[in-house]
Amino acid sequence: xxxxxxxxxxxxxxxQRTDPDTTFAGGQAAAEQLAARAYAERHGLDPxxxxxxxxxxxxxxxxxxxxxxxxxxxxxxxxxxxxxxPTPIGWHIRQVPYQHDIRAAVRAGTRLPVAxxxxxxxxxxxxxxxxxxxxxxxxxxxxxxxxxxxxxPGTFLPGADPISPSPDLPYEVRTLNISGGPYEDxxxxxxxxxxxAWCASLDHxxxxxxxxxxxxxxRPKRAGGxxxxxxxxxxxxxxxxxxxxxxxFDADPARPTLRHAAPFLHRPGRPADSTHSTEPRWRGADHxxxxxxxxxxxxxxxxxxxxLAWLPGGLGEAGILSALLGVGTDxxxxxxxxxxxxxPGKGDHDWTxxxxxxxxxxxxxxxxxxxxxxxxxxxxxxxxxHQALAGRSAGRLTPAQVADLLADGGEDYRSKLRVxxxxxxxxxxxxxxxxxxxxxxxxxxAAIDALEERHHVEEADAAQAWAEADTDPxxxxxxxxxxxxxxxxxxxxxxxxASVTS
Numbered sequence: 001x002x003x004x005x006x007x008x009x010x011x012x013x014x015x016q017r018t019d020p021d022t023t024f025a026g027g028q029a030a031a032e033q034l035a036a037r038a039y040a041e042r043h044g045l046d047p048x049x050x051x052x053x054x055x056x057x058x059x060x061x062x063x064x065x066x067x068x069x070x071x072x073x074x075x076x077x078x079x080x081x082x083x084x085x086p087t088p089i090g091w092h093i094r095q096v097p098y099q100h101d102i103r104a105a106v107r108a109g110t111r112l113p114v115a116x117x118x119x120x121x122x123x124x125x126x127x128x129x130x131x132x133x134x135x136x137x138x139x140x141x142x143x144x145x146x147x148x149x150x151x152x153p154g155t156f157l158p159g160a161d162p163i164s165p166s167p168d169l170p171y172e173v174r175t176l177n178i179s180g181g182p183y184e185d186x187x188x189x190x191x192x193x194x195x196x197a198w199c200a201s202l203d204h205x206x207x208x209x210x211x212x213x214x215x216x217x218x219r220p221k222r223a224g225g226x227x228x229x230x231x232x233x234x235x236x237x238x239x240x241x242x243x244x245x246x247x248x249f250d251a252d253p254a255r256p257t258l259r260h261a262a263p264f265l266h267r268p269g270r271p272a273d274s275t276h277s278t279e280p281r282w283r284g285a286d287h288x289x290x291x292x293x294x295x296x297x298x299x300x301x302x303x304x305x306x307x308l309a310w311l312p313g314g315l316g317e318a319g320i321l322s323a324l325l326g327v328g329t330d331x332x333x334x335x336x337x338x339x340x341x342x343x344p345g346k347g348d349h350d351w352t353x354x355x356x357x358x359x360x361x362x363x364x365x366x367x368x369x370x371x372x373x374x375x376x377x378x379x380x381x382x383x384x385x386h387q388a389l390a391g392r393s394a395g396r397l398t399p400a401q402v403a404d405l406l407a408d409g410g411e412d413y414r415s416k417l418r419v420x421x422x423x424x425x426x427x428x429x430x431x432x433x434x435x436x437x438x439x440x441x442x443x444x445x446a447a448i449d450a451l452e453e454r455h456h457v458e459e460a461d462a463a464q465a466w467a468e469a470d471t472d473p474x475x476x477x478x479x480x481x482x483x484x485x486x487x488x489x490x491x492x493x494x495x496x497x498a499s500v501t502s
Contacts, residue, residue: 053086053090053115054115054123056089056090057115057116057117057123057153061152062151062152063089063090063091063150063151063152063153064087064089064090064091064151065090065091065092065093065141065150065151066087066090066091066092066093067082067092067093067095067141068092068093068094068095069094069095078136079099079133079134079135079136079190080095080133080134081095081096081097081098081099081101081102081131081132081133081134081190082094082095082096082102082131082132082133082134082141083096083101083102083130083131083132084112084130084131084132084143084150085112085130086112086113090151091150091151093132093141093150102130102131102144106129106130106131110129110130111127111128111129112127112128112129112130113125113126113127114126114127114128114143114148114153115153116148116153116154117154118154126146128143128145128146129143129144129145131143131144131145132144132150133190133191134190135157135190135191135192136190136192137159137160137192137193138157138158138159138160138192139158139160140157140158142156142157142190142191143191144179144190144191145178145224146178146191146224147176147178147191147228156176156191156228156229157176157191157193158193159174159176159192159193160193161233161243162195162312163240163241163283163289164198164235164241164283164289165198165280165282165283165289165290165291165310165312166198166280166281166282166283166289166291166310167237167241167280167281167283168200168280168281169198169199169200169280169310170200170234170235170236170237171198171199171200171201171202171204171205171232171233171234171235171246172195172197172198172205172232172233172234172235172243173195173196173197173198173199173205173208173209173212173230173231173232173309174193174194174195174196174230174231174232174233175193175194175196175209175212175213175227175229175230175231176191176192176193176227176228176229176230176231177189177191177192177193177194177226177227177228178191178224178225178226178228179191179222179225195312196208196212196230196311196312196313196317196321197295197309197310197311197312197321198291198309198310198311198312199308199309199310200280200307202232202234202246204308204309205232205246205309206232206247207308207325207332208230208308208309208321208325209230209231209232209247209249210230210249211321211324211325211326212227212230212249212251212324213227213229213230213249213250213251213252213255214251214255214324215255215256215257215258215324216255216256216257216258217257217258217320217323217324218257218258219257223253224253226251227251228250228251228253229248229249229250229251230248230249230251231245231246231247231248231249232245232246232247232248232249233245233246234246258323258324259329259330260323260329261323261327261328261329261363263363263364264364264365264366264367265363265366266366266367266368266369267328267334267363267366269334270335270361270369271298271303271305271335273337273358274296274305274337274339274358276355276356277294277296277307277339279356280310291310291311291312292311292314292340292341293310293311293313293314293315293317293318293338293339293340293359294307294309294310294311294318294338294339294340294356295307295308295309295310295311295318295321295322295336295337295338296308296336296337296338296339297325297327297333297335297336298333298334298335298336299333300333300334305337308325308336309321315338315340315359315360318338318360318362319338319360319362322336322338322362323362327362327363328362328363335361335362335363336361336362337358337360337361337362338358338359338360338361338362339356339357339358339359340356340357340359341353341355341356341357342354342355342356342357342445344445352437352441353437354432354437354441354442354445355442355445355446380453381453381454381455383399384453384454384455384456385402385406385417385455386399386400386402386403386406387399388454388455388456388457389402389417389455389491389492390402392457392492392493392494393494394494413491416484416487416488416491416492417488417491417492418488419484419485419488419489419492420488420489420490420491420492420493421451421452421455421492423465423468423469423485423488423489424451424457424461424462424465424493425448425451425452426465426468427461427464427465427468428444428447428448428451428461429448431444432444432445432448447461457493462493465489465493466489466493469482469485469486469489
């Protein structure tokens, strides 16, 4: 015998049959309220309460939210947690001290009917856990499970606008992330907006936004988790910059999981590494808004390296974006690189940056590529050594004769040349450490790189190295050491200025 339907269910079905194509007219609102009552009766809920919520959303567009125990600190840096219960006018939130305090309500299996308007304009009802949160930097309470505003269900919780780091990067890509883990163990995180990239062009920003919404990086443990929406927000060049929402990209919960590239697989045809590019104009006198990492991609149409985005996260964010873009697999770009700040003294916990450097390749270099690069670099350094020693010999030696000297002298002769090189390195390093972070210190670092990689020595630096050797107290105390050092410097730098003038 079929189950007896309630009167509310019959009225709702009759209303839909009478006017199935109505949109926002009064007949549609009445049908939605009747449908809400029928839904509540089927799930053992209060039918009048859900119908009242539906009517309030139809009339005012929002519900009234009352809070118990909320400290009125709009700039509180921590996330606040609460448990929601329905009221005749909307929702009442009981704030709890810690995240794990919501576990009891979640484990009890309580599901609350939340009326909301769907993308097609029709009213719908979803059963949600009672866990709500006020994320750090947000301006309202939101449902942890969906990221909707409690007072405006169906509308994602707005996030705070960050300060634009540069007028040259007007397009911000921002994503809303919902916890992909279970709620029963209290591991759920508050729904939060994250700035993923800053781009110079709208086309590049679109590519980043599509990448974050087209695939799951990893399959979430809970359906609906992960990135649910990406937004492109344009920041004006004024001060303070004004923001404008340009485009919105909704993620399909059933989107596929990313197919990761096989690690260290040899892919022929990788172009030569890119060179240093000009950084954007960072805001602030001390570049306080400077971003560290930059993702460059190989444009196959123009056959050039191009900067796709600057990333506010760490080095790992560049790898994630590269994977989501399908670099090296089925994406638009076959190759990409990550550039980041250079910290030569990080081994001594000195985090003074000295320029930028290539820190990662996408896809990773294969063993064959890595070996070939090391072999080529060693050959280039050896050739540069031959040219440099011949050039500083005042015509007495040719590069071929230098190669013969190195072959005959073996490691002892190379060690002697290294001592002469280190005397110049000491001059440059003392000069570098005496300078603050900035262009002058970076220029000295470039001179050190030229010395170590190409054996290039400026005349002024060589003259200072000879002058210091003449006054070094350690060398004055030990004549045998002084003789060895002078012979080493002569072999590497050529004759001293004093011997030439005399």
